[in-house]
């Protein structure tokens with residue numbers, strides 16, 4: 046209908062058009078609103094820490110090289126003490142200053158106490174070992190058992206005579222060696238026996254020879270293979286859509302290895318249950334860690350299966366042996382390349398211990414210079430230079446930057462240990478710097494964190510530190526060492542940061558040989 050040339054839309058028609066328009070507009074508006082909320086959230090998340098340019102798919106993996114702790118240290122000089130990177134598709138933050146380390150390990154400790162769970166430990170132990178399990182009742186329980194029952198002062202005290210025996214056995218072995226000594230091999234044998242006797246009451250090779258399972262299931266080589274697999278860079282962990290291809294065979298190998306490990310460990314557990322049955326259940330007779338774990342499993346409130354026990358035992362060997370062995374080898378390497386420092390420690394040993402006995406753990410308290418040598422070694426050569434990666438269990442802010450959910454956090458303690466703004470002449474091996482300083486290695490001083498800090502700090506710290514100090518002290522108290530002039534302290538990055546060339550040296554006695562006999566070693 047037309048009135049004065051104008052078209053009048055009937056009311057009913059215009060109303061239905063309005064309805065039509067609004068029914069189209071409303072969803073569009075809602076979509077816009079949703080999109081803008083998502084974009085806004087994303088924009089807020091874009092306040093990521095500074096980051097170098099990245100490549101598609103690889104992210105920043107190509108920047109890591111063969112010594113990631115060096116490369117990350119160099120990058121942090123350009124991009125700052127908190128960097129954002131992507132390893133494949135995995136978001137990563139790297140902290141390279143004490144302040145950033147403190148924010149992650151102390152201020153936001155609860156958020157960052159999570160771990161990534163890569164394919165190898167998942168296949169080996171279902172990530173039910175202590176190193177890879179997530180914070181929660183189970184992890185809390187096994188950590189508490191470890192801290193109080195395995196590494197508590199009473200338990201360490203009880204194991205002290207055994208440790209002294211094993212250190213003495215190592216020294217005798219070195220004294221009797223007709224030729225040069227492969228120091229790492231000797232240290233490895235001693236530390237693995239100490240850990241093994243603490244964990245299951247016997248040496249690892251005794252487990253192998255008593256094994257009723259397939260004789261090819263030798264626990265020593267199985268554990269070594271586990272450590273090797275854990276140290277591999279598995280592409281599938283960083284580029285998840287390639288994981289199904291298992292390009293390096295990590296998943297396949299770790300599944301097969303897990304079956305063998307389970308059989309051998311189960312045998313150890315079954316034998317122990319039979320022994321416990323014979324001797325009756327009496328917690329006062331718990332002699333080693335396996336006893337402790339089995340009684341915890343028997344208690345109603347504990348959720349610890351045999352498979353869990355196997356995983357925890359494997360962890361003790363994996364985490365405890367290499368770390369101590371390699372720390373001692375680094376310290377010896379530094380002393381051999383600094384004869385004046387070596388002389389000063391040996392003078393201290395002569396004054397405190399004399400030449401009529403071995404060094405005991407209680408002597409270490411009176412040896413500030415030896416303790417400073419160990420700290421200085423751990424500053425320059427932390428065996429886990431990036432700690433073990435932590436993971437953010439929720440989106441959070443660190444130092445004003447947004448950290449995405451599930452970002453892995455690496456703390457570059459190697460870079461912190463060599464930072465010239467913290468340490469005077471940082472590349473020099475100079476134990477004196479610790480003589481008038483209260484800085485120690487126990488996780489309270491964020492400039493020196495060889496054992497980490499906070500919830501995930503090393504539970505074996507006291508045992509590890511004692512072993513390092515006592516074994517090192519005895520190695521240089523009992524022997525003078527001669528090595529090739531070309532002894533090099535070059536690093537090799539792997540599951541732990543080792544010397545590229547193991548120390549091979551000639552040991553000559555500097556104390557009377559009879560003190561190596563137990564009955565003559567009286568304080």
Ligand code: HEM
Nearest residue numbers: 175176364365368369429432433495496497501503505509
């Ligand atoms: C010199 C010797 C040692 C050093 C330098 C060392 C260092 C470390 C470091 C840096 C961490 C990771 C901390 C973090 O993620 O922030 C760690 C974790 C761990 N260490 Fe040690 N460690 C040593 C000896 C030992 C020993 C002797 C044992 C046991 C027998 C042990 C068992 C463990 C375990 C089970 C964890 C995982 C803890 C968890 O994730 O909750 N460590 N250690």
